[in-house]
Amino acid sequence: MNKAYNVAIAGATGAVGGQMLACLEDRDFPVKQIRLLATARSAGQTRSFRGKPVPVEELTESSFTDMDIAIFSAGGAASERFALAAARSGCVVVDNSAAWRMDPEVPLVIPEVNPHAIAGYAKKGIIANPNCSTIQMVVALAPIYRKVGIKRIVVSTYQAVSGTGKKAIDELRNQTAALLNDTPWQSRVYPHRIAFNCLPHIDVFLDNGYTKEEMKMVNETRKILEDDSIGITATAVRVPVFFGHSESVNIETAAPISPDEVRSLLAEAPGVTVADEPGSNIYPMAIDAQGRDETFVGRIRQDPSVASGINLWIVADNIRKGAATNAVQIAEILAERYLTGS
DSSP: OOSOEEEEEETTTSHHHHHHHHHHHHTTOOEEEEEEEEOTTTTTOEEEETTEEEEEEEOOTTTTTTOSEEEEOSOHHHHHHHHHHHHHTTOEEEEOSSSSTTOTTSOBOOTTTOGGGGGGGGGTTEEEOOOHHHHHHHHHHHHHHHHHOEEEEEEEEEEOGGGTOHHHHHHHHHHHHHHHTTOOOOOSSSSSOOTTOOBSOOSOBOTTSOBHHHHHHHHHHHHHHTOTTOEEEEEEEEOSOSSOEEEEEEEEESSOOOHHHHHHHHHTSTTEEEOOBGGGTBOOOHHHHTTOOSEEEEEEEEETTSTTEEEEEEEEOTTIIIIIHHHHHHHHHIIIIIOOOO
C-alpha cells in the first residue's frame, strides 16, 4: 500500500478496541491519522500508538468527519446508533458487533474465506465482522468445504471469559482467588460461578432452546459460505479460561476425505496452523493461541459412526483473530482494493 488512511476506532478503551489499535501497529497498517473514540466517561484518557500518546474522544455522530475507515467494537447499541452516521460521512465501517451481521445488504467477511464479499460494502458502507467462535471454525472448515463439500456440522464450543469483556475477566480472577483462599465470592457477570465451573449458557436463550450465541454460529456460517443447505447444530459453553476459544467440531462431508488429506489441505490453508501429533502430546490449546493470529487445528480423525465423518479440535485467540485481527485484515483489503486514501 502506497497511500495512507484516516482510521477511527470506536470502543477504543475496551479489550477488543485495544487489540485493534495494537493490530494496526503490529501489521503496519498505513495510518495517516488515528482517532480513538469511546463513551463520555472514557473521553480524555490517552492510548499509545506508534510511540505517541493519542487522546480518547467522545463517540458522537460527528466523530467520523474526514475518516476513511472506522473499526467499531463499541457494542451493538452503539453500532446501531453510529455506524450509519459514519457511513454517511463517507467512512467505511468494519463492525465487530452482531448488529449488522445478518443484514442482507451488509457483507459478513472472513478475509481468508470470502474476501470477494467486501465489494458489497458499497450498499450501506458497512462490513460486519463475524462472531469470534464462527470465525475460527469457518477458517478451518472452508478449505474442506471447497474440496469435498460439507453436509452437516456439529460443534461444541469452550469459550474464554474474555469474550464477555473485562468485567468477566475480573470476575474469574476474583472468584478463583476467593475460592483458593476460602473467602466469600461474588457472581455479577454470570448467573452462576464461573471459577472451576463450566456454564452451558452464552447469551440469552431463545424459544427454540438454543442461545443467541449458538444460533449466530448456525446463521453466520451459512451466510459466509453462501450455502443454506448445510445442517448445523451448536452448543456454546463458557469455561474458566481467560483467553482463547476451543471448539470440538464434527463434520459430515459430501464426499469422502481422509484425516491425512484434511491435514495436508489445512497445512496449506491461509491463517491455519496444524498441530496434530497426539503421540507427542501435540494438539491445540488455548494457552498456545493467546496473542496469536492463526487458527490452530488438531485431533483430526475419522468419525467411524457416520459415513464421511471427520472430527477436529479448533483453537484461536478470541480477541485477536476472533475480533481485532479479522477486522484489521478487512481494513487492509479495503485499503488495497477499494479505497483511494491520500
